[in-house]
Each structure stands twice: as C-alpha cells, then as structure tokens.
Amino acid sequence: MNQLTFAIRQEAARILEENIVDVVIGFKAGILPLKAQPAFITRQEEAEKLMHNGFCQNNLASYLTRRPKGERVGIICRGCESRAVRALVLEHQHDRDKLYLIGVPCTGIIDWRKIEREVGENTLQAVEEGDEVIVTTRDGEHRFQRADVLHDSCQRCLHPNPVGADIVLGDPLPEGDPERAWAPVLEFEALLPEERYACFVQEAERCIRCYACREACPMCYCAECFVDYTTPRWAESMITPSGTQAWHIIRAFHQTGRCVSCGACERACPMDIKMTYLTDKLNYDMGQQYGFEVGASEEEQPPFAAFTLDDKNRFVR
Amino acid sequence: MNNPSTSSGHRTWIPRIVVFQCQYSLYCEADQRWMDIQLPQHIKLIKAPCTGRIGPLFVLNAVQGGADGILISGCLPEQCHFKEGNLGARRQLDEFRRFLTYLGMEEERVRFVWIDLSERGRIQQELADLEETIGAIGPARRLATRAIPAGENL
Numbered sequence: 001m002n003q004l005t006f007a008i009r010q011e012a013a014r015i016l017e018e019n020i021v022d023v024v025i026g027f028k029a030g031i032l033p034l035k036a037q038p039a040f041i042t043r044q045e046e047a048e049k050l051m052h053n054g055f056c057q058n059n060l061a062s063y064l065t066r067r068p069k070g071e072r073v074g075i076i077c078r079g080c081e082s083r084a085v086r087a088l089v090l091e092h093q094h095d096r097d098k099l100y101l102i103g104v105p106c107t108g109i110i111d112w113r114k115i116e117r118e119v120g121e122n123t124l125q126a127v128e129e130g131d132e133v134i135v136t137t138r139d140g141e142h143r144f145q146r147a148d149v150l151h152d153s154c155q156r157c158l159h160p161n162p163v164g165a166d167i168v169l170g171d172p173l174p175e176g177d178p179e180r181a182w183a184p185v186l187e188f189e190a191l192l193p194e195e196r197y198a199c200f201v202q203e204a205e206r207c208i209r210c211y212a213c214r215e216a217c218p219m220c221y222c223a224e225c226f227v228d229y230t231t232p233r234w235a236e237s238m239i240t241p242s243g244t245q246a247w248h249i250i251r252a253f254h255q256t257g258r259c260v261s262c263g264a265c266e267r268a269c270p271m272d273i274k275m276t277y278l279t280d281k282l283n284y285d286m287g288q289q290y291g292f293e294v295g296a297s298e299e300e301q302p303p304f305a306a307f308t309l310d311d312k313n314r315f316v317r
Numbered sequence: 318m319n320n321p322s323t324s325s326g327h328r329t330w331i332p333r334i335v336v337f338q339c340q341y342s343l344y345c346e347a348d349q350r351w352m353d354i355q356l357p358q359h360i361k362l363i364k365a366p367c368t369g370r371i372g373p374l375f376v377l378n379a380v381q382g383g384a385d386g387i388l389i390s391g392c393l394p395e396q397c398h399f400k401e402g403n404l405g406a407r408r409q410l411d412e413f414r415r416f417l418t419y420l421g422m423e424e425e426r427v428r429f430v431w432i433d434l435s436e437r438g439r440i441q442q443e444l445a446d447l448e449e450t451i452g453a454i455g456p457a458r459r460l461a462t463r464a465i466p467a468g469e470n471l
Binding site for chain 1: 373374377378381394395401404405407408409412413415416417418419420421422423459460462463
C-alpha cells in the first residue's frame with residue numbers, strides 16, 4: 001500500500017466521521033489487474049476499501065451530476081478532475097459549498113491497452129514501483145518505464161496539480177509543456193485537407209454508437225442528448241457514415257471551451273477511436289481566440305456563454 | 318443536372334446553396350420579397366427567428382445533406398432584434414466553420430454575411446459571389462454523406 005492511498009483513506013474516514021460529507025467518491029481495487037473501479041463510500045469503516053494508483057482510469061467528476069441533488073460529496077480529484085469540478089460548479093451543476101475536494105497531484109494514468117498490446121491478454125498482476133510498472137503474466141514478468149505506457153492525454157497533460165482543492169495530499173508536480181500538449185493538433189492541421197478528412201473518416205467509421213464516450217465525460221450531463229431526440233431527428237442514429245460523423249463532430253463541438261482534456265472518452269471507447277484531436281483543437285482555438293482555458297478561473301464563463309459587444313470588430317469580412 | 322463535369326466550355330453543374338437567414342436581417346422590403354418569391358431554384362432559403370437560433374447542427378445537416386455552399390446572414394452586433402442573439406451565434410458559427418475546415422471541408426463553402434439594415438441589394442451580390450466561388454472549387458465531396466432524395470433539387 002503506498003503512502004498516498006494511506007493518506008486518502010485517513011482523510012476519507014475523517015470527513016465521514018465528522019459528518020462533513022455524505023459520500024466519498026474514489027477508487028477501489030478492481031476485479032481485474034490493470035483496472036480500478038470507482039467506489040462510493042458512505043460509512044467510515046468502508047474507507048479502508050479506497051486506493052489510488054496509476055490504474056484509476058475514470059474521471060470521477062462525471063459522477064457528480066448523477067448524485068442526488070443536495071448531497072454533500074467528497075471527491076478525490078486529480079488535476080483534470082478538479083478542473084472539471086470547477087467547470088461544473090460554474091455551470092451551476094453543483095454547489096461548491098456541498099463539495100469537499102481531496103486533491104491529489106497526478107503522475108498520469110497508465111493505459112492498459114498499451115500494456116496489453118505488448119504482453120497479451122493474460123495479465124495476472126500489475127504493480128507500480130517508482131518509475132516502473134511491473135506486469136506479471138503467465139509467461140513471466142515484464143517491466144515497463146512508466147512514462148512509456150502513460151495514456152496519450154496524460155503524456156500531454158498541462159496541469160497535473162489539482163486546482164481549488166480543500167486539501168492536497170502529496171507534493172505538487174511540475175506543470176506540463178504546452179508545446180507537447182498542442183503538438184498533435186498542429187501536426188494534424190499541417191496535413192492536406194483530403195488527408196485530414198481521410199483520417200477523420202477512418203476514426204469515425206469504427207464507431208458503434210455505444211455512447212461510452214458520452215457517459216465517461218464529466219461535461220456531458222444533458223438530460224437528453226441531441227442524438228436521442230426523435231422530433232426533430234438531428235442526426236442519423238444508425239451506424240451510417242452520416243450518423244457517426246455527425247456524432248463525433250457535434251459531441252466534440254458541444255465541448256468547446258468546456259473540455260478538460262482528461263481523455264476519459266478515449267479510455268472508455270471500446271473501439272479505440274481517437275477523439276482528443278477534435279476537442280484539443282477546439283480548446284486550442286479558444287485559447288488563441290479568447291485567451292480562455294478551462295478551469296483556469298473560478299468566475300470566467302466559457303467563451304460561448306460570455307459574448308460581449310467587444311466582438312463587433314471580429315468576424316466581419 | 319447534377320453532373321459536375323464541364324462539357325464544351327460551359328458549366329452544366331449548378332451549385333446547391335442553402336441560405337440561413339435571420340428574419341430581421343433584411344430590412345429592405347424589396348430584398349426580402351426577392352428572397353421569398355424570386356429566389357432561383359438551386360438556392361434554398363431557411364428562415365430563423367434570429368441568427369442565435371441557427372446552431373451548428375443546422376449547418377452540419379446542410380453540409381451532410383449535400384449543400385455545396387452555405388450562406389448565413391445575420392444582423393450587425395448592435396442591431397439584433399433580440400439585443401444579443403447574434404453575438405452568441407457569431408462566436409459559435411465562426412468556430413464551427415473553423416472546426417469543419419479542420420476536418421477537411423473547404424473553408425469557402427460556409428460564408429457569413431452580416432448585413433447592415435440599410436444595405437440594399439447586398440444579399441444578391443453576396444449570393445452571386447458565393448456561387449462563383451463554389452463554382453470554382455467544385456461540388457462538395459467531403460462530409461456530404463447523406464443520400465440526396467432522387468429527383469429533388471435539394
């Protein structure tokens with residue numbers, strides 16, 4: 001058990017005992033190696049179940065909007081989760097007074113797909129040891145450098161430290177490199193239009209419309225999504241080129257100025273479809289056009305909600 | 318008529334154009350009557366109560382449905398009938414066009430015309446200009462994924 005897990009259990013037990021929160025959302029060990037499960041802890045004794053390591057894949061902030069209204073929630077936040085919480089509070093999806101944020105500086109999420117590609121499906125055990133990940137399979141032991149098997153979004157992560165947390169456990173980490181973060185967007189932009197379209201079609205056509213990306217996303221909380229509308233039918237609901245492309249375009253576009261770049265959509269996708277190149281582009285544009293970054297401030301509204309008459313000199317040909 | 322090839326120098330393909338119009342943006346009576354009654358066959362007019370109502374899904378549906386060109390007309394910032402509906406629309410639609418361009422669509426296919434209330438005849442000029450631009454770059458191939466009903470112009 002690592003030190004961080006111990007600190008999280010202690011803090012969770014304390015806030016439950018002192019009746020500061022009704023539930024603590026965190027992670028517990030999963031049934032399978034390489035995968036942890038989200039856990040909802042309501043009693044002090046259960047806090048022993050909590051753990052935290054690089055195999056915690058979900059963005060816990062996505063559960064905030066599904067909890068009953070008025071419930072006081074303690075939530076374990078990494079950098080991206082804390083920014084998602086901030087954006088949700090800004091959109092009046094939760095009261096900040098009813099939240100208790102346990103901040104954890106994040107060293108990145110390990111992508112189980114990258115490991116599975118190397119060692120096959122017979123993983124028996126996986127543990128982190130410092131900068132190494134040790135995976136035991138039936139054929140023996142495999143060692144990976146942690147930095148090599150991190151999820152793509154985590155390799156590009158800009159802000160690993162939680163923002164606006166009530167308590168931070170662990171030491172702050174250095175901020176990410178913007179050049180590296182935006183490199184995929186700029187590379188994609190440099191391609192020819194037909195190449196870009198071919199890439200997009202190749203990704204979108206694999207989509208099976210399971211909407212796991214929507215469920216995993218902390219910012220997708222609409223009671224009725226545009227794809228579920230039947231009158232009018234905004235996009236074809238079947239696995240047609242038109243339907244899947246519309247889903248990918250509009251899902252990403254609804255995240256403009258709201259996406260926290262956590263990559264939960266990509267990790268949730270059963271078809272391994274790349275999606276962050278879409279949302280990253282929109283985030284990049286929002287930074288370039290309006291100097292906006294998600295979760296950077298507690299008051300600033302996202303650009304699409306904060307239009308002013310100062311815009312009048314833009315866009316006019 | 319939908320054949321994009323040019324034969325013996327003269328164009329046989331006519332671009333399909335969709336116009337999204339804010340119903341308050343054409344103040345001039347004559348212009349509005351021309352849009353309502355005398356619009357050529359290959360141009361389809363869709364009126365919305367305000368530019369703010371014209372969402373990205375409207376534009377995407379037009380692109381996927383096979384529109385070669387899209388013209389979005391709205392009022393200038395201070396002249397919105399609903400005070401600020403067009404301001405939100407400008408930010409969204411401008412970004413949406415940039416996003417579609419990122420995915421491989423030609424940027425020229427979507428055009429915005431912010432019309433001053435006193436500009437008479439501007440909309441006709443812009444439509445002619447757009448038609449010429451679209452004629453030069455050819456019919457839409459990318460992102461036009463929905464089957465067009467046979468025998469229909471749009």
